[in-house]
Amino acid sequence: MNILVCVKQVPNTQEISIDPETNTLIRExxxxxxxxxxxxxxxxxxxxKDKNKAIKIYALCMGPSQAEAALRECLSTSAxxxxxxxxxxxxGSDTLATSYILSECIKKxxxxxxxxxxxxxxxxxxxxxxxxxxxxxxxxxxxxPQITYGLTxxxxxxxxxxxxxxxxxxxxxxxxxxxxxxxxxxxxEPRLASAKRKFAAKKMEIKRIGVTDLDGIxxxxxxxxxxxxxxxxxxxxxxxxxxxxxxxxxPEVAAAKLAKLLVDNTVVKDIE
Amino acid sequence: MAYNQVTPEIIAMLEKVxxxxxxxxxxxxxxxxxxxxxxxxxxxxxxxxxxLTTEEVSQIMRICYEHSIPVTTRGAGTGLVGGAxxxxxxxxxCTARMTKIISWDFEQFGVVVQPGVLIQDLKAAALQHGLAYxxxxxxxxxxxxxxxxxxxGGMRAIKYGTxxxxxxxxxxxxxxxxxxxxxxxxxxxxxxYNLTQLFTGSEGTLGIITELKLKLIKAPxxxxxxxAPFEDLDTALRCVPGIFTxxxxxxxxxxxxxxxxxxxxxxxxxxVWPKEVEGKPVQAYLLLIFDGDSMDExxxxxxxxxxxxxxxxxxxxxIVDTPGQKKEIWDVRSAFLDCIFETHKLFDENDVVVPIxxxxxxxxxxxxEAEKYDFGITxxxxxxxxxxxxxxxxxxxxxxxFKRQIHLWMVAMYDKAKEMGxxxxxxxxxxxxxxxYFEKYVGPRNIELHKGxxxxxxxxxxxxxGKVCFRLEELVSN
Numbered sequence: 001m002n003i004l005v006c007v008k009q010v011p012n013t014q015e016i017s018i019d020p021e022t023n024t025l026i027r028e029x030x031x032x033x034x035x036x037x038x039x040x041x042x043x044x045x046x047x048x049k050d051k052n053k054a055i056k057i058y059a060l061c062m063g064p065s066q067a068e069a070a071l072r073e074c075l076s077t078s079a080x081x082x083x084x085x086x087x088x089x090x091x092g093s094d095t096l097a098t099s100y101i102l103s104e105c106i107k108k109x110x111x112x113x114x115x116x117x118x119x120x121x122x123x124x125x126x127x128x129x130x131x132x133x134x135x136x137x138x139x140x141x142x143x144x145p146q147i148t149y150g151l152t153x154x155x156x157x158x159x160x161x162x163x164x165x166x167x168x169x170x171x172x173x174x175x176x177x178x179x180x181x182x183x184x185x186x187x188x189e190p191r192l193a194s195a196k197r198k199f200a201a202k203k204m205e206i207k208r209i210g211v212t213d214l215d216g217i218x219x220x221x222x223x224x225x226x227x228x229x230x231x232x233x234x235x236x237x238x239x240x241x242x243x244x245x246x247x248x249x250x251p252e253v254a255a256a257k258l259a260k261l262l263v264d265n266t267v268v269k270d271i272e
Numbered sequence: 273m274a275y276n277q278v279t280p281e282i283i284a285m286l287e288k289v290x291x292x293x294x295x296x297x298x299x300x301x302x303x304x305x306x307x308x309x310x311x312x313x314x315x316x317x318x319x320x321x322x323x324l325t326t327e328e329v330s331q332i333m334r335i336c337y338e339h340s341i342p343v344t345t346r347g348a349g350t351g352l353v354g355g356a357x358x359x360x361x362x363x364x365x366c367t368a369r370m371t372k373i374i375s376w377d378f379e380q381f382g383v384v385v386q387p388g389v390l391i392q393d394l395k396a397a398a399l400q401h402g403l404a405y406x407x408x409x410x411x412x413x414x415x416x417x418x419x420x421x422x423x424x425g426g427m428r429a430i431k432y433g434t435x436x437x438x439x440x441x442x443x444x445x446x447x448x449x450x451x452x453x454x455x456x457x458x459x460x461x462x463x464x465y466n467l468t469q470l471f472t473g474s475e476g477t478l479g480i481i482t483e484l485k486l487k488l489i490k491a492p493x494x495x496x497x498x499x500a501p502f503e504d505l506d507t508a509l510r511c512v513p514g515i516f517t518x519x520x521x522x523x524x525x526x527x528x529x530x531x532x533x534x535x536x537x538x539x540x541x542x543x544v545w546p547k548e549v550e551g552k553p554v555q556a557y558l559l560l561i562f563d564g565d566s567m568d569e570x571x572x573x574x575x576x577x578x579x580x581x582x583x584x585x586x587x588x589x590x591i592v593d594t595p596g597q598k599k600e601i602w603d604v605r606s607a608f609l610d611c612i613f614e615t616h617k618l619f620d621e622n623d624v625v626v627p628i629x630x631x632x633x634x635x636x637x638x639x640x641e642a643e644k645y646d647f648g649i650t651x652x653x654x655x656x657x658x659x660x661x662x663x664x665x666x667x668x669x670x671x672x673x674f675k676r677q678i679h680l681w682m683v684a685m686y687d688k689a690k691e692m693g694x695x696x697x698x699x700x701x702x703x704x705x706x707x708x709y710f711e712k713y714v715g716p717r718n719i720e721l722h723k724g725x726x727x728x729x730x731x732x733x734x735x736x737x738g739k740v741c742f743r744l745e746e747l748v749s750n
Contacts, residue, residue: 012595033594073594188543189600192499192590195578 001155001177003045003119004058004109005079006102006138007038009070010128034070037123041183043190044153045121046078052155056080058117060105062090062098068206075201076193083109087210092224095129099137100221104214106142112207118177119160124149124184135182146180147173153181169245273733273747275360276340278318286321286363289331295320303349304364305357308613311620311675312354312705317344317364324369326443326451326482333480334449336363342737345476347388347415351422352621353703355475359738360747365480367417373397374483381488382440382457387417387481394486404491406432408524409699410609417481423473425699427524428561430516430656432489434699436472443483444471447730457485470725475701476736478729492563495523496570496593497601498577500586501546501554505529508556509632511584512655515560516628520577524561525656527631528608530554532650536604539611544600549587558586558655559605567593608652609661616665618647620678622706624685626694628658634692638662641684645677659698686713702740710740 011030034042042059049055059074061067062085071082085105093101110116120142122135132148139146149165159174165184175181193201211217220226244261246254262268286294295301296319306314323329336343342362349356358364370386371393377383381403385394391405392412398405408426409419418424420442425434441455455461455468471478502508508527515525530553537543547554560577564570578589592598612619626634631653642649646669653660662685664678686696686709696713697706711719722741726733738744 031595033596036596189597192544192546192592192597192601195498195574195589195591196582198591199575199578 001048001052001055001118002058002113002115003048003055003121004060004106004117005038005042005045005074006120006122006134007042007059007061007070007074008035008123008126008128009033009061009063009067010035010126013127032066032069034073035123035126035128037125037127037183037185039123039190040185041121041123041150041181042074042078043186043188044150044181044183045119046191048153048155049078056115058083058109058113060085060102060109062086062093062102062105071206072201072204073193075204076198077191081113082204082206083209084206085209089211089219089223092227093222094227094229095131095133095137096229097222097227099134099141100226101214101217102134103138103141104217105209106138108209108214116178118179120144120178120180122180122182124182132182135180139180142178142180144178144180145175146182147175148182150181150183151186273737274340275342275362275734275737275747278341278362282335282339282341283319285335286319286332289335290321290323290328293321293323300364304346304366307346307349307351307354307356307703309352309354309621309705311618311671312703313357313359315357315359315361317358318361320364320366322366322369323482326445329365329367329445329480329482330449330451332363332365332449333445333447336734337448337732340732340734342734343480344736345417345421345480347418347421348390348413350411350414351418351703352623352700353697354705355422355701355703355736355739356418357704359704359744362734367480367482368415370417370482376401377457378403380457380459381490383486383488384457385416385484385486387415387420387484389416390414391416391419398488399491402491403488405438405486405488407435407438408432410606416484416486420472420481420484421475422699422701425654425657425659427526427654427656429654429659430525431521431523431563436469438487439468439472439484440487441468441485442471442481444479444481446479447732447735451482452479455485459487473701475703475740477726477740478735480735493565494567494570495561495563495598496567496574496591497598498522498560498562498574498581499546499590499592499601500558500560500581501549501588501590502556502558502586503552503554505556505635506632507585508558509635509655511581511586512558512631513629514580514584515577515656518576518580520573520580521562522560522573522577522656523563524559525654526559526605526652527556527655528559528605528652529556532608532611532652533557533604535615536607536611539614540603540607542600542604544597544604546588546590552587554587559601612650612663612665616667618666618669618671618674619663620675620682621661621663621700622682622685622696623659623661623698623700624689624694624696625657625659625698626689626692628655630692630694631655631658631660634660634688634694637688638681638685641681645681647674647677647681654698657698658694682709683712704739704744707738707740707743 012033045057057079059079059082125132147162150162153162300320304320305316342360344358345365346356367387370388372386374384408428409424444452562570647664647666651662702710
């Protein structure tokens with residue numbers, strides 16, 4: 001089986017500060033990292049590979065030449081092959097154009113390698129743009145079924161069973177191959193890079209895909225010109241507070257806790 | 273010794289020196305009765321004073337000296353040997369509010385600070401100027417005054433040394449209140465007895481440090497952590513000496529076992545460390561740090577150490593160089609002590625140092641010894657310098673019985689450490705809890721010299737009484 005993991009190189013937003021004069025991000029000296037959610041997607045693929053060594057993991061990144069570093073990081077932990085989609089015609093693409101380019105790249109890699117991807121994994125969103133659109137849009141471009149907000153997954157009876165996060169809790173969905181899954185943060189971190197792999201990854205070839213490699217791509221749908229998105233203004237969204245879920249103990253205990261919370265917050269007066 | 277109680281008259285005199293800051297009786301913060309190791313006993317002082325200046329300390333000491341009042345100085349109280357416990361009551365002087373960084377000397381890599389500056393704040397402030405204060409004790413919420421008083425060490429000692437290597441001079445208030453300035457912000461001195469170093473590690477028994485002249489270094493720009501998992505601790509520890517004979521130049525070499533790692537991951541709620549390699553469970557870990565001014569400087573070392581560690585039996589070697597991952601793995605490592613403190617009802621500890629080529633043998637020894645007793649053990653250590661942290665823990669034993677058994681275990685360990693050519697304590701000091709072991713370890717002549725030095729500085733034995741030398745019993749029976 002073959003899994004393709006889409007990764008994005010992003011600035012480490014934990015280190016970013018805002019220029020008080022211009023109100024813009026100070027990007028100078030800020031290191032670039034693999035988008036953390038993409039790291040969880042790669043780890044999900046690696047965990048499938050732990051159980052079935054025949055699985056091959058491909059990493060695909062769109063970005064400038066420096067983004068090679070992100071791909072080498074993927075090779076250091078678990079990716080077997082890496083492709084960089086890099087071309088000045090790709091620059092300025094919004095999420096729609098990006099998804100279109102990535103889906104064309106996916107088809108190209110399939111033909112170059114003579115394979116079909118059974119699974120396309122993405123992070124649920126990138127920590128710089130935070131749109132959470134690229135994964136689902138790739139699924140639409142490829143006309144594949146998709147599951148979003150995945151935590152973990154396993155292959156069972158010829159399907160992929162994905163444990164996913166929902167607003168109410170968690171659920172398991174099964175999906176047939178080929179499919180697209182986007183991943184969010186599970187309760188574990190991606191594996192650390194083995195030194196031997198890391199040193200080897202430095203020397204590994206990263207294959208390039210440019211616009212001329214993508215036969216039949218519609219140039220009117222890529223790059224800045226091909227991007228319908230216009231940013232009118234940016235603002236910090238209001239954070240919706242998550243509810244409280246009482247999971248510990250039997251239902252009576254949970255109910256008692258809920259009742260106490262309601263009384264304490266004077267939502268209700270008293271409960272006999 | 274004839275000590276006096278703190279009378280209302282004395283309180284009135286103190287109140288004149290530090291109006292509004294003389295706290296008496298039940299109003300004293302209970303934290304001032306203890307440090308982080310309450311197993312050695314706690315006691316409330318009659319009076320506590322949060323001091324702010326050298327002059328205040330000087331005037332307080334004049335009063336206390338004249339009236340023979342015991343005085344115990346404390347910082348943040350993060351010590352582990354009962355050193356800050358006012359075992360004779362009296363006055364507690366707390367320097368934790370003396371938090372000023374007074375001046376920087378960028379040409380000579382120096383900084384002058386008050387003793388209450390926290391280690392984490394000193395490090396952060398230095399880094400703002402591209403400088404580093406290298407000593408790296410696990411407890412970053414301790415004060416620099418406390419660190420100097422115990423000559424704190426930490427995990428970077430193998431490359432950068434310990435606190436003493438960064439103390440160039442200080443202002444000290446002597447027992448009678450006189451203020452002494454010693455040392456200077458220069459690199460060399462050959463001027464008589466080295467009093468700066470004598471006060472360093474003297475645990476508040478010779479004088480009260482109110483200002484420090486410290487040495488800094490240019491901060492290394494990059495660092496990389498290297499994790500080596502092993503199938504057993506013995507194999508891990510046996511490859512430590514080779515790390516040095518092969519001149520890999522690590523900044524730190526730490527070791528610990530699976531059990532404490534699992535506990536700590538659960539404690540901090542993170543799962544980041546590798547627990548198995550190719551299906552085999554990891555039992556022990558070495559964690560190394562390499563630092564330098566560029567990745568080009570560090571990488572040849574990490575490549576060579578990888579080959580060496582794999583050759584020496586590591587199951588794998590992982591290089592951790594992204595800030596996010598480094599934070600994750602170190603958050604887990606840094607929580608070990610808190611994890612032990614929080615998860616056990618009773619605990620006691622030592623921090624012996626043994627030659628690095630005998631750590632494995634020492635671990636086997638104390639583990640086997642502990643089988644004779646009812647308590648459990650857990651341990652970790654600075655494999656690079658032979659400084660271990662060995663805990664006895666229990667959740668169900670009676671405290672008296674726990675202490676009785678622990679004492680026997682400690683005696684056996686200290687005897688063994690001495691036989692191996694080690695030291696009784698690497699970084700925690702003697703304080704109150706380790707005096708009996710210290711006396712046995714160094715012998716009567718050495719203790720007499722300690723007492724002689726103490727009498728020269730503190731003839732009335734009022735400064736942090738009952739610590740380092742002169743047992744509490746000796747002080748109250750005389």
